[in-house]
Amino acid sequence: MENRQKRKVINTTLGELIAALAEEAFLLANDETETTVLVAAILDDLFDQPDTKVGRWQ
16 A cells, blocks of 8 residues: 655745745845855755655655
8 A cells, every 4th residue: 555645735936935935044044145045055955856855845
């Protein structure tokens, strides 16, 4: 028997995702540059080899 998880689908744009990440990263970062670097790192990790990271951010 297969173990299947239900996925919640969120319809959003890439711009909305970046804005949400930046808003949260700004709370942790010391300045705008650090915020940008943090968001870039998150996006890089999120979109790097997506097949192997299903459920990682859930």
